Structures are given as structure tokens and as C-alpha cells.
Amino acid sequence: MEKQGTILSAKDLSIGYTYGKNTNVIASDITLNLAQGSLTALIGANGIGKSTLLRTLTGIQPPLQGSIFLNNKDLAAYSQKELAHNLSIVLTESLPPSNLTVFELVALGRQPYTNWLGSLSEEDHELVEKALELTQTAPLAQKKHHEISDGQLQKVLIARALAQDTPLIILDEPTTHLDLLHKVNLLRLLKKLALETGKCILYSTHDLDLALQMSDEIIVMANGNTIQDSPKNLIEQKVFDTLFNDPGIIFDAEKGGFVIQP
Template identity: 50%
Template sequence: MNIETEIKSILKTHQLDIGYANKLIAKNISVEINTGNLIAVIGVNGSGKSTLLKTLTGDLSPKKGEIYLQQKNITELNTAQLSHFISVVLTDTQFSHNLNVEELVALGRQPYTNWLGQLSKNDKLEINKALQLLEIEEKSLSKCSDLSDGQLQKVLLARAIAQNTPLIFLDEPTTHLDLYHKIFVFKLLKKLTRQTEKAIVFATHEINLALQLCDQIILVNKGEIIQKTPEELIKSNLLQELFPKDLVAFDASSKSFRVL
């Protein structure tokens, strides 16, 4: 991202409480997502990461408080309008594996096509731009069923880029990937935020990588949700309290968790 680019708020919460059914997960949440930021949502299993993401994307109604997308209250936006602000990449995304890469990426243009689903010249430009950005042009005619997990993750990201929203949410984008490809995806996400100025928010268990590569961390822990830079989070000592201390501990000097 150009250092002269004005940093703008895309999403901001006000006194937000989240939960589902009769269960309250966290309250009085204050988070802000700005252009060009890579933000990881971390926490132990069952802490509420998915509930937070579902609430921020409009899939789950807040228990209390407001969510603003570029100064617009999310409750005032219908599904079609919301799709112009937010794109979502899920680990269990359902699609026909008979589609080729270009066809799957083209699904990102659905919010802009007519009722026949016809692609305009601009739609095709956005699709090609996304394929180029993810460096998968040579795979454009390949069947999605023939792709590796890592390649498929790039295609799903390209679909989100083609949707051309200022904000992208991902749920566990490195699931099923080996260490090399986990790092590859993290660095790819970082590059995309810099090249497109979009904000990318993703839930992850790869805390060590998130601390090294993300601009901001949202920590979900014991009913509290806190947003800080990696450096601020490390200095706060909150990571030392994240897991039971019998097997793992956080080492501030190496900025990583280690086995005891």
C-alpha cells in the first residue's frame, strides 16, 4: 500500500454484544477495521471467533450495539447491498467441482450481474484482474476438482477479489495446509492488502504466524474481545494467559508459543 494512501475506516463497532440463542459470548466490543490492514482473529477453540465473524458479516444479529460499514449501520443494508461491502471465504464453501477456475472466480461477480447472470465487459475485466493478482491465469480452464488444497484456496481468494469489496473475511484459510503453504497463504494475504488496499480479516489458530505478519490482532478470550497490534498484544501479557500453563507457554523474546 502506498504510504501516502489515506487510511480509512471500513468497519467499526459501538458497544457491541455478541452471542447466539440465549448465550452471551462477549459484550461491549470495540473493534475497527481500516483499509489495507491484515487482521487475525485468534482464540482457543469455542472462545467465540466464529460468532464474532458471523456477527461482523451480518450472518448473526448482535445482542446489542451497532456495526457500521463506512458510516452505514449494517442493519440498514439488505443482502444485495451488503455484498458490495463484504466478501466471505469459508473453509467449507460449497460449489460444483465441475466448474473450472475462471467459472468459479466469475461467481464473485454475481452481485453485479443482471438476472440472467450475464457478464459485462467490466465483470470480465475484474475476473481477469483477480486471476492475474493471484497468479493463476494459467489455471483458468482447469477443473476445480483437479486442484490442490493450496491452489483451491488461491481460487477462492480470487473469487473474493473479483467481488471487489473493501472488506474480505476468511474462516481458517490455512486449514489442511502444510507449514510451507500456511506461510505462503499468510504472505499472500499480506501482499493482497498492500496491492489492493482492501482489508482482510481471518480467523486462525496459527498464532505465531499471525504475530509475525499481521497488522492487527483481535483476541477472543474468556468473554473479552480485544484489538491490538502484535507488539501491543505481546507487551500486554495477555497471550501468557491464553492457554493452560502445563503444556505450552508464550515466549515474548521470540514472539512465539513454545512447548514446555
């Protein structure tokens, strides 16, 4: 039985790649539970398997073992259209060249609901405008998307996910390319959206100090195991002390951040 308010859960999950008869297991025994209205960070060293896990949780690649449930239904049983009504994905990759305005880009989030001509109903228009407002990108609406900064584009892509109106939003490294101020602003926005709209938001990041301060929960991928808990509990369990396997990178539990010994 799933916990109340659970949007996404995985049990005894193994993730990785198969080539013919060979299997490369990247991580196994992953159990996680993401609730409505929560902001969860996914952290771990380069190459540990964060993107592989996100690709598996979004149905882009199948799990090697175990089960994933989205809104109480097996992820494998979703059609593409149903999935687009339940899950939106924000990637950091640059967008293909186009002349779309910010409004048009955000309106693409309505595609799973529009008719084959892609014309927007009144409700679609309202949802796009609301998404622009929530992300404070309404003043950019008529600009071409290639005329805005990286920080603004991240917000616009989040607006597109909001316009898609799904209970779960997954973001792959949304703070990459941003300076500290814009990283903080983006995480504040995600936290506010989780709180005010009740959405379940999962994002991967290398900004550990920020993840510790801004997230409700953290999923830590480390060699051999994956743990999910609140930042406070993870600090108490000393999970961060051995994250990098380097005696010169020390976690200072009092400051709640990493200290480097040169």
C-alpha cells in the same frame, strides 16, 4: 466519530444465541476497528466465539447488543445486494459438487453486478482476469475446480472474493488444511493484497505464530475480554501469556512464539 480509513467498526458488541426467551452470551464488550489496507487476524481458543463473531460482523446473525458499522453505515441497514457490494466472505467448507472451471468459479464473484442471465460484461471479464493474476491462479483458469489442490483452491476462493470487488474481505480459517509453506504463501498473498489493493482483510486462524508475524493487527478473544492491537503491543501487554490457561504452554516474548513444556 470513526477513525479515518475505517471500513468496519463495532462498539460495545455482545454476540451469542437466543432460543425463545433464553440468551446465551458468548462474548461481550467487543470494540474493534478495521482500517483500509490492513490485514487483521482473529485468534482465540476453540469454542471461544471466533465464528460467532465473524457471523455477526458479516450480518449472518444479529448482535445481541451494540452496533456494527460498515463503511460508515449501520450493518443492519444494508440490503443483501448492497452487502454483496461491500463485503465478501471466504469459507473453508468444501464446495458443492460441480463441473465449474476455476475461471467460472472466480466469475461467480461478479454475480452481485451481472444481469439476471449472469452474463459477464467486458469489465467483469477484466476484473476476473485481474483477480486470477493477483492471486497467481491464472494458469489454473481452465482446470475444473475439483482438479486443484487445497492450497490452490484457497487462492481461487480469494480470487473470487477479489472479483467481487468489495472493500472488506473476511476469511474463516483460510490456512486450515495447508502445510507450513502454503500457509506462509497464503498469508503473504493476503498481506500483499491489503497493501496493494487497499482492501481491509480480516481472517480467523489457529496459527498464532504466523498471525503474530504476518498481521498488522490481531484481535484476541480470551475469557471475558476481546482486545485488538498490533502484535508488538499485544506481546508487551502480555496478552498471550494466559491465552490457553495452561502452565505448560508458555509464550516466549523474545522469540515471539509459544514454547511447550512436555
